[in-house]
Amino acid sequence: MIRKRSLMRRTAVVAAAGAAALVLAACGGSGGDDGSAGHGGHAATAPSSAPSSSASASASASASASQGQHNAADVAFAKGMIPHHRQAVEMADLAPGRARSAEVKKLAADIKKAQDPEIRTLSGWLTSWGEDVPAEGAMDHSTHDMSGMGGMGGMMTAEEMTGLENASGKAFDTAFTELMIKHHEGAVEMARTEQADGAHGPARKMAVEIIDSQSAEIEQMNALLGKD
Numbered sequence: 274m275i276r277k278r279s280l281m282r283r284t285a286v287v288a289a290a291g292a293a294a295l296v297l298a299a300c301g302g303s304g305g306d307d308g309s310a311g312h313g314g315h316a317a318t319a320p321s322s323a324p325s326s327s328a329s330a331s332a333s334a335s336a337s338a339s340q341g342q343h344n345a346a347d348v349a350f351a352k353g354m355i356p357h358h359r360q361a362v363e364m365a366d367l368a369p370g371r372a373r374s375a376e377v378k379k380l381a382a383d384i385k386k387a388q389d390p391e392i393r394t395l396s397g398w399l400t401s402w403g404e405d406v407p408a409e410g411a412m413d414h415s416t417h418d419m420s421g422m423g424g425m426g427g428m429m430t431a432e433e434m435t436g437l438e439n440a441s442g443k444a445f446d447t448a449f450t451e452l453m454i455k456h457h458e459g460a461v462e463m464a465r466t467e468q469a470d471g472a473h474g475p476a477r478k479m480a481v482e483i484i485d486s487q488s489a490e491i492e493q494m495n496a497l498l499g500k501d
Contacts, residue, residue: 346470348404350480351395353425353463355407358388360428361456364449367437371445376497380490381449387486391479398476427459450494457487
């Protein structure tokens with residue numbers, strides 16, 4: 274009887290111990306799973322998403338820097354082309370009241386239409402780069418050293434400008450065309466320098482457009498001179 278009770282107690286203790294072990298195992302397993310699903314899951318996603326986000330930001334910053342990149346050649350191009358264009362527009366403004374040829378009047382209007390917006394664009398670039406925009410009227414055609422202003426070529430002297438202002442009819446047409454050919458050739462050379470040495474994409478694109486458009490106008494003006 275005593276032996277039987279002792280056996281029964283031992284069996285109960287073993288069973289209880291076994292049940293406790295099962296409960297502890299279940300709790301331990303559950304805690305481990307939760308940990309891996311929670312912290313483990315975050316640990317798996319956080320490292321992978323963090324570098325991805327960082328790489329994306331870095332690529333974006335790099336692209337932005339590339340788009341805004343400019344150098345001394347870009348600055349010289351803008352600072353030189355603004356007064357160069359302004360003089361071309363000044364010349365074109367004389368045509369409506371002085372030119373006899375309808376073709377010269379149209380050419381002058383086309384020059385002003387193309388170069389006015391480019392002056393605004395060039396001025397905007399200089400401002401965004403923290404550079405001074407050349408002041409209007411600051412250039413004295415007769416005394417400025419063109420090489421000191423970005424190598425501007427084809428600029429008219431004060432005497433040439435006065436002569437153009439005093440001309441009319443066929444004399445104006447001839448003087449305007451000859452002077453504008455020289456003026457355009459100077460702009461084309463400046464644009465070629467920018468295309469070769471510049472770093473700012475939009476400025477180099479404008480340089481290509483200037484080369485194409487003004488080269489075509491040079492051909493047109495040479496044809497006009499050959500007509501008479």
